[in-house]
Amino acid sequence: MDMSNLDSTHHFDVVIVGSGGAGLSLALSLPSHYKIAILAKSSLTEASTFYAQGGVAAVLDKTDSIQQHIDDTMIAGAHLCELDAVKQTVEGGRPSVNFLLKHGVEFTLDEDDQLHLTREGGHSQRRIIHAADATGKAISTTLVQRAKEASNLTIFENFIAIDIITLHKLGHIQQDNRAVGLYVLDEQNEKVHTFLAPFIALACGGAMKAYLYTSNPDIATGDGIAMAYRAGCRVANMEFNQFHPTCLYHPQARSFLITEAMRGEGAYLRLPDGERFMLRFDERAE
Incomplete structure (x- = not known):
């Protein structure tokens, strides 16, 4: 799409900042009558999801259990994890895998044509579903293709979200504060656009490129965290950064x-x- 002649103000039902697994999954899960914008800071696949290798953890084997997965997670997190968040994540494992399968992600199968399960650090059971050793690439490219096929999704590549527009920033101090849009830089055409929407989803990853040595892509600079904080959101546990060990x-x-x-x-x-x-x-x- 030629972006150079676009109007500078855009109206959508939902604006999703980020084109990794989280952002694309959300876009494909919302009702098809929603008019949705996906903002990709770089190219559509340039997200941390694309670079993930190992696989997706989910309880699929009958010798495994949700409680075992929860216990493994709590131990790996030195029991500092929020138990409710761990439960929600672990219980969502199987539905998430089913979602990816429904959209055509080709995971590696075993000799019985069942999902091949491997094991990673911290897991007491084999529960890692994978696509050879390039799972993230398989997930990313598949979801990108589905997003391109969806008529209600508009994709903006090389559009960098700058700041969230809130009612208080617009001077409406007497009203309850809420987000109403975003200011976004079209990097290629050096033009700032305004995206207005009643719903904004930040799915733009972490801030690990603040460190010299990291496996994260260059775009992982914490933009979403900073924008959320400036908009009035609470930010917590910033000290818990994940470094891939190898x-x-x-x-x-x-x-x-x-x-x-x-x-x-x-x-x-x-x-x-x-x-x-x-x-x-x-x-x-x-």
């Missing part, structure tokens, strides 16, 4: 993720001289 390091190139499934299947971490070192820090080692 990357391929190269001094002249960006770090490259090595899947957790390697350790889940028994791989060891060693020093250059071959010595294992994780047992110094935790009895669970790798």
